Amino acid sequence: MAVEHQVQFDRTIEADEKIEPRDWMPDGYRSTLIRQIAQHAHSEVIGMQPEANWITRAPTLLRKAILIAKVQDEAGHGLYLYSATETLGISRDELQEMLHSGRQKYSSIFNYPTLSWADIGAIGWLVDGAAIVNQIMLQGTSYGPYSRAMVRICKEESFHARQGYAILMALAKGTDEQKAMLQDAIDRWWWPSLMMFGPHDSDSTHTEQSMEWKIKRISNDDLRQMYVDQTVPQAHYLGCSVPDPDLHFDEESGHWNFGAIDWDEFWTVVKGNGPMNRERINHKTKVWDDGAWVREAAVAYAEKQASRSTKIA
Amino acid sequence: MSYDVPIAPGETPDEISVEGPQSTAWPLWEVFMRPKRGLSHTHCGSLHAPDAESAILNARDAYTRLGDTASLWVVPSTHIHASSDPTSMFDPADDKPYRHPTFFEIPDEVGQL
Numbered sequence: 001m002a003v004e005h006q007v008q009f010d011r012t013i014e015a016d017e018k019i020e021p022r023d024w025m026p027d028g029y030r031s032t033l034i035r036q037i038a039q040h041a042h043s044e045v046i047g048m049q050p051e052a053n054w055i056t057r058a059p060t061l062l063r064k065a066i067l068i069a070k071v072q073d074e075a076g077h078g079l080y081l082y083s084a085t086e087t088l089g090i091s092r093d094e095l096q097e098m099l100h101s102g103r104q105k106y107s108s109i110f111n112y113p114t115l116s117w118a119d120i121g122a123i124g125w126l127v128d129g130a131a132i133v134n135q136i137m138l139q140g141t142s143y144g145p146y147s148r149a150m151v152r153i154c155k156e157e158s159f160h161a162r163q164g165y166a167i168l169m170a171l172a173k174g175t176d177e178q179k180a181m182l183q184d185a186i187d188r189w190w191w192p193s194l195m196m197f198g199p200h201d202s203d204s205t206h207t208e209q210s211m212e213w214k215i216k217r218i219s220n221d222d223l224r225q226m227y228v229d230q231t232v233p234q235a236h237y238l239g240c241s242v243p244d245p246d247l248h249f250d251e252e253s254g255h256w257n258f259g260a261i262d263w264d265e266f267w268t269v270v271k272g273n274g275p276m277n278r279e280r281i282n283h284k285t286k287v288w289d290d291g292a293w294v295r296e297a298a299v300a301y302a303e304k305q306a307s308r309s310t311k312i313a
Numbered sequence: 314m315s316y317d318v319p320i321a322p323g324e325t326p327d328e329i330s331v332e333g334p335q336s337t338a339w340p341l342w343e344v345f346m347r348p349k350r351g352l353s354h355t356h357c358g359s360l361h362a363p364d365a366e367s368a369i370l371n372a373r374d375a376y377t378r379l380g381d382t383a384s385l386w387v388v389p390s391t392h393i394h395a396s397s398d399p400t401s402m403f404d405p406a407d408d409k410p411y412r413h414p415t416f417f418e419i420p421d422e423v424g425q426l
Binding site for chain 2: 008022031034035039069072073076079080083086090091092093105106107108148149152155156198199204205206267270271295298299301302305306
């Protein structure tokens, strides 16, 4: 029976069809997906913090309204992804607990601080831009609910990237001080954005299996190169540079070649010692605890309404 | 973005068990959305909410932010009954190709049919 199931599973993957929640799947496929989709969900939720940091200080009312809408989208993306994770048989409570206790992580990019308004533009353009490159690939992932969540998310991400770039275009036309703020934001976000794609393929232990299962469709290094190629000209359009003395266009390959990534910094942040790791989780657990009364009140109200309607019946 | 946050050297991945306790939180609802008049409601996802009224409000906030919605349904997930084993369940249709109109060859001269 188990062999038959495996054959059916392999055939579905081979045919580029989707695996759906009630299908048999190998334990490793299930746990890899739970881990990846949950950490994707956690990233969306924690990602609200660096941006929300600037809601009260947005330069105009319109920019403020746009930023609120964007942060709300991130909450929505977290919800789609938690729902997708739950279809694999794990409860929301448990996912929440794993984030709060540090048993599961989120993208390290959100462990960097947002120091200026230009950072909000840089996040939209660079961070969401990197997310788009990855998420477009993940629309083709083999697990149905994850793929559908990605389609929904990608529809909304273009808004994020474009609002970010629009912020930066305004600064690029501004005073010398504003231009300096813009360049400083790019200088700080550039390398962490490249790190978002993960370790080199040669050091990425999971990539091979994930590619075989078609959870991932394109490798870390290939995605990173696609991202650099599309992003460098956009930096130049702003009249800015990226902080990489080795960056140059290779006529032969048609790609932008870039310098070495500081993997020590990468692992330091992954291991929990980035600038904002502790603050992010402390804030998340505090807000969860502070909101307990809202959840309790909602349940009490629902119970009261239900008991009334039973009495009437 | 590499959402499969890599396992740092010296760290071990967390054990994931789907045998753990099921949620004690708000019940799960399936959300169905009609994108515009004239189209059917289609499933768009699920969410947790304490009651139907809040489920609809949460569904609005979670699934309709782009304004492309004419109507929402929410159904408690426990009320969804699904077909089993797709390999045998839908067999009866497999040997009836004549249900498809292209099974029949009709000469062109006959015209629209």
